[in-house]
Amino acid sequence: MAEQHKFYGQEEFSKGLEGVIACESKLxxxxxxxxxxxxxxxxxxxxxxxxxxEETAYLLLFGKLPTRKELDEFTQKxxxxxxxxxxxxxxxxxxPPTAHPMALLRTAFSALGAYxxxxxxxxxxxxxxxxxxIKAISQMATVAAEVGRLxxxxxxxxxxxxxxxxxxxxxxxxxxxxxxxxxxxxxxALILHADHGMNASTFTSMVVASSLSDIYSAITGGLSSLKGxxxxxxxxxxxxxxxxxxxxxxxxxxIEDKLARKxxxxxxxxxxxxxxxxxxxxxxxxxxxxxxxxxNEKLYTISQEVEKVMIERLGKKGIFPNVDYYSGIVYxxxxxxxxxxxxxxxxSRVAGWVARVLEYLHSNRIFRPRAIYTGxxxxxxxxxxxxx
Amino acid sequence: MAEQHKFYGQEEFSKGLEGVIACESKLxxxxxxxxxxxxxxxxxxxxxxxxxxEETAYLLLFGKLPTRKELDEFTQKxxxxxxxxxxxxxxxxxxPPTAHPMALLRTAFSALGAYxxxxxxxxxxxxxxxxxxIKAISQMATVAAEVGRLxxxxxxxxxxxxxxxxxxxxxxxxxxxxxxxxxxxxxxALILHADHGMNASTFTSMVVASSLSDIYSAITGGLSSLKGxxxxxxxxxxxxxxxxxxxxxxxxxxIEDKLARKxxxxxxxxxxxxxxxxxxxxxxxxxxxxxxxxxNEKLYTISQEVEKVMIERLGKKGIFPNVDYYSGIVYxxxxxxxxxxxxxxxxSRVAGWVARVLEYLHSNRIFRPRAIYTGxxxxxxxxxxxxx
Numbered sequence: 072m073a074e075q076h077k078f079y080g081q082e083e084f085s086k087g088l089e090g091v092i093a094c095e096s097k098l099x100x101x102x103x104x105x106x107x108x109x110x111x112x113x114x115x116x117x118x119x120x121x122x123x124x125e126e127t128a129y130l131l132l133f134g135k136l137p138t139r140k141e142l143d144e145f146t147q148k149x150x151x152x153x154x155x156x157x158x159x160x161x162x163x164x165x166x167p168p169t170a171h172p173m174a175l176l177r178t179a180f181s182a183l184g185a186y187x188x189x190x191x192x193x194x195x196x197x198x199x200x201x202x203x204x205i206k207a208i209s210q211m212a213t214v215a216a217e218v219g220r221l222x223x224x225x226x227x228x229x230x231x232x233x234x235x236x237x238x239x240x241x242x243x244x245x246x247x248x249x250x251x252x253x254x255x256x257x258x259x260a261l262i263l264h265a266d267h268g269m270n271a272s273t274f275t276s277m278v279v280a281s282s283l284s285d286i287y288s289a290i291t292g293g294l295s296s297l298k299g300x301x302x303x304x305x306x307x308x309x310x311x312x313x314x315x316x317x318x319x320x321x322x323x324x325x326i327e328d329k330l331a332r333k334x335x336x337x338x339x340x341x342x343x344x345x346x347x348x349x350x351x352x353x354x355x356x357x358x359x360x361x362x363x364x365x366x367n368e369k370l371y372t373i374s375q376e377v378e379k380v381m382i383e384r385l386g387k388k389g390i391f392p393n394v395d396y397y398s399g400i401v402y403x404x405x406x407x408x409x410x411x412x413x414x415x416x417x418x419s420r421v422a423g424w425v426a427r428v429l430e431y432l433h434s435n436r437i438f439r440p441r442a443i444y445t446g447x448x449x450x451x452x453x454x455x456x457x458x459x
Numbered sequence: 460m461a462e463q464h465k466f467y468g469q470e471e472f473s474k475g476l477e478g479v480i481a482c483e484s485k486l487x488x489x490x491x492x493x494x495x496x497x498x499x500x501x502x503x504x505x506x507x508x509x510x511x512x513e514e515t516a517y518l519l520l521f522g523k524l525p526t527r528k529e530l531d532e533f534t535q536k537x538x539x540x541x542x543x544x545x546x547x548x549x550x551x552x553x554x555p556p557t558a559h560p561m562a563l564l565r566t567a568f569s570a571l572g573a574y575x576x577x578x579x580x581x582x583x584x585x586x587x588x589x590x591x592x593i594k595a596i597s598q599m600a601t602v603a604a605e606v607g608r609l610x611x612x613x614x615x616x617x618x619x620x621x622x623x624x625x626x627x628x629x630x631x632x633x634x635x636x637x638x639x640x641x642x643x644x645x646x647x648a649l650i651l652h653a654d655h656g657m658n659a660s661t662f663t664s665m666v667v668a669s670s671l672s673d674i675y676s677a678i679t680g681g682l683s684s685l686k687g688x689x690x691x692x693x694x695x696x697x698x699x700x701x702x703x704x705x706x707x708x709x710x711x712x713x714i715e716d717k718l719a720r721k722x723x724x725x726x727x728x729x730x731x732x733x734x735x736x737x738x739x740x741x742x743x744x745x746x747x748x749x750x751x752x753x754x755n756e757k758l759y760t761i762s763q764e765v766e767k768v769m770i771e772r773l774g775k776k777g778i779f780p781n782v783d784y785y786s787g788i789v790y791x792x793x794x795x796x797x798x799x800x801x802x803x804x805x806x807s808r809v810a811g812w813v814a815r816v817l818e819y820l821h822s823n824r825i826f827r828p829r830a831i832y833t834g835x836x837x838x839x840x841x842x843x844x845x846x847x
Contacts, residue, residue: 084480087669087824091479092472097834112838121840134834138846158553162570165546170573171581173672177679178573181566182550185558193559195688269828271670275680278663281475282687284561291565292663292683299670300583301825342827436475437689439730440657446485446522450500452509458526 084443089342093274093438098131098426099266106346106391110266111135119353124236124261124419125149128208131266131426132201145205146235152209153230153239156186160217160227168222172410173298175218176417180294183210184287195283197432203286204425211290211421212236215414216243223408237261240418245406252364256357256401263350263394264416266423268343272296272303276424277431278438286425293424294417303413309338310399310409313373322376330384338396339381345389354397361404370400472831477730481662481826486519486814487654494734494779498654499523507741512624512649512807513537516596519654519814520589533593534623540597541618541627544574548605548615556610561686563606564802568682571598572675583671585820591674592813599678599809600624603802604631611796625649628806633794640752644745644789651738651782652804654811656731660684660691664812665819666826674813681812682805691801697726698787698797701761710764718772726784727769733777742785749792758788 085091099110108115111130118127125146129137137145159179166175184192191199217227220243228243237258241249249257267273272293279292297303316325329336341348362371378392402412473479487498496503499518506515513534517525525533547567554563572580579587605615608631616631625646629637637645655661660681667680685691704713717724729736750759766780790800 088828093828096830100832112835117840166573174573178569185554282690284687288683295676299672302670440476440481442484444488447500452505
């Protein structure tokens, strides 16, 4: 029997599949040592400076920057798809507004898949699924905004076809057309979060899609994973930490105490980055400006104190602020309820989910790893009255 | 730059993570060479012969066969949890009955998570999440049965606390109390499908849960994955194949033709099993009896012809019937719409999802593998009017 069970308890493995290769990809690359992130070869800083979310989504999906004609067509598709089935609002309203917004979004987005033509949704076809993916990218913004409105007891806001994707999302969520700065930062935030390697939600989407399930299932899987505090919930918790600290002069003692008790400091450090997260660098300047404009300067000052202490103490170990460290201050300064931070993340990341799923499906193989079995190889089925 | 990018395009990897270890587990083991499957050390044949789905779920969750007192308490919990929020039926009714039943189930089950107390659902706590897992195992049957009833234009059937889990599910789905044989085969079918290593849906559940999302998110992920034809849809497609063949004398030519064109034969072969799937062996005798009793003898005869040809041709290569080969005939002979086969799978497998998720969370690490980047390392952001 020993030979057949040769894997039994004898092998080493990497927990959480850290460092394990799951696939090839041409989508994006992170050099964690340098703090360097590219989408399709283009540095994230260049995209944040020059691009729009629409263009970046096109780049991720199709592997090149679009010509003006291609971008116009793509943008028009996104605009046309924005309006969603009114039954989605009814489904959201049928759930308690106190539920986690990601539970509402997961359910509402899943329902969208049921309204589509099953022949297009359920039968694997790269072309049809690419189109559904574009639709999903468009509609995630509408559904997330509806979740935000309805859970706050407010009526949904219809999309405005004259606004770009990021501005329209801001408008549907807040009911207010963004000013120039707001439009700029929302666009950048969506670009910066659109893709990030094989993170848990992207990987979930790919595992789901690998059974040739469908695009909506894949994205519902991504949403299910992103909901977790170890993934999408980090910026909300970081903001909460700044608020708990309360005053800049409390920061040092607060952090020293946490470090002494080996409690994780939110928004700091990343499995991949051992340098300053390039996305955090970009959001930092916006966090500063927006915090000042919105009377949240103290929060920003606290963030600076915490960052200083942390880098002094742990910078040598590669612990630096990650993107979640500053996105919370940014969104909070824009007047957005912190409960909606993770849905905003989804509005952006859906592009990465769709792009990586479609890329993987080009030469699909269903994901099925194995476990090392460490239980008993032989146990008797003991009749119930003889058990203890 | 070369050093930092040392992984760039240079490594081998296993597509679909085949053979890659994702975790340790004491839950179950498959020896694919021998066609041997155990749950917690107990052979699947012993469980199918002597156990109930309730007892098997307990075994998977808690690692031991329950005493009578433990089983009574566990069973009572499952019974108490069967009744679900009536708004779930409204959500199902709000979606088109023509949608894939797994799209309805995915959405309806996801909604259940939103009705729970967010403090219990969203904050990681092994004890609270174990209780929610038991609830989820119970309620999957009710939701799946409601999906089956409502999509067929029939009213839901309330659970009957006097029936065991498998019989009650059959009753809620069909509106008819099962006879002894029906109760027996439903119980066995649920036992046989309850767990099966690191299949794509189980793995999805684990990846989702590893962000500390929640039990409902994890199961919604599992459902999303199971929906795919490469995973949960195989028995439905196998049955369709038998029906297409139409007459036993067509079987040989049909299969030879498919093999010549390298088309996959449904219900045959398995990534793990290179011998006869032990679950298929058990279901085969039921398929035979039930097919005869229900006037589907011809389907069974066709299955025998196909099996004969396939084993002659590919048995040496380790291609044998898997569990999906016979479960379709069994369910069809019980009068169940083939569209509901995958939801039935979910009613069983939810026990494995919950058990493996809880086991993984005992010493959790978020899943984050990596991809080999094969795209360009440097691409310019070209202004839009200079692109081609």
